[in-house]
Amino acid sequence: MINRTTILGQYKGTFQQPDIFGYYGHFGGAYIPEMLHPNVEELKEQYLKIMYDEGFQTAFRDLLKDYVGRPSPLYHAKRLSEKHNSTIFLKREDLNHTGAHKINNTIGQILLARRLGKHRIIAETGAGQHGVATATVCALMNMQCLVYMGEKDIERQAPNVARMKMLGATVVPATSGSKTLKDATNEAIRDWINNPVDTHYIIGSVVGPHPYPDMVARFQSIISEEIRWQLKEKTGSELPDYVIACVGGGSNAAGTFYHYLEEFSVKLVAVEAAGHGVKTGMSAATTQLGKPGVLHGSKSLVMQTEDGQVVEPHSISAGLDYPGIGPLHAHLYETGRGIFLSATDKEALDAAFELTRLEGIIPALESAHAIAGLNQLKLTPKDTVVICLSGRGDKDMATYMKVMEG
Known part of the structure; x- marks a missing residue:
């Protein structure tokens, strides 16, 4: 793999669009x-x-407006901001019709x-x-x-x-x-x-x-298209310091990052599912565990054995339980344009309960991984952070109930 600290400076293409062959x-x-x-x-x-x-x-x-309910709100999470000593906004994709992006x-x-x-x-x-x-x-x-x-x-x-x-x-x-x-x-x-x-x-x-x-990615780019003008309305600037999203295959992250891919002052943070821990054999942290391979029709980073057999992933979150990652995200990882973190099942659960009790918002377990990423960043009071809250937690209530019941 090419050294990620040098390739970004050498890269002359556009991050938004693949070449004519889809690379x-x-x-x-x-x-x-x-x-x-x-x-x-x-x-x-x-x-x-x-x-x-x-x-x-x-x-x-028209359908996005009148059927889906867009634009989805960009919500200033005041208590979460206080907890993490920064200004945090949640892009409320959980409020879309059907409850997700x-x-x-x-x-x-x-x-x-x-x-x-x-x-x-x-x-x-x-x-x-x-x-x-x-x-x-x-x-x-x-x-x-x-x-x-x-x-x-x-x-x-x-x-x-x-x-x-x-x-x-x-x-x-x-x-x-x-x-x-x-x-x-x-x-x-x-x-x-x-x-x-x-x-x-x-x-x-x-x-x-x-x-x-x-x-x-183009269909989901409506997310970052809205974030830019919404953030300018609220802060006077279209550009946050950090944009955070969870990543399995990576559609919500692609949409959240899309209109910031060429804005190099904006740090793009992707949070993968570490499961029981990256090195436990029960994980879905593809960028940490994967190597180049072909899965489901494209070349990307894939969790696999030495002889190319796909390794079974694990995550408490069904939407992140995938042994690969989208090729755009593999490229962001390889070039260093994206910052890739991971959160364990427990860290995601803790983040879900933190958001629920601080802001009255129950997130999907997938989105909770993005919230958990806050604990790994060295944020300052000057930092503005946008997190994609990709889905609501209704579907995960059985899991949450098990945790509450001990």
């Missing part, structure tokens, strides 16, 4: 079976034309699928928020919806499974491997291979073959 530096591309080539090529040729068509943008922005991307992709003439939608989900968001937009657009979800995640995210079924989606359990997000993604890709003509795969994160990492 961010050394990471990205499209490593796909031949049967998927027509689907991926169609997307690659059409996605930018469709996304920036005036009619598409009007429909997309995932809806931004599914709205965009369902409109794209309709433009491409697709009428059957598949998706993968870990924490269930992407599954709910996909089922929601399929109900809205009257499209068939299948959501693949690990058997283990179905058990620990029962409220979201019920929501998907109520919305009319078929939830298909993935029973192989660790029975979590990786395995659900494998099953969704198999489905897409078998149904290449009428099906669009709504990938929920900045992973998968090009153009998915770029496409999802």
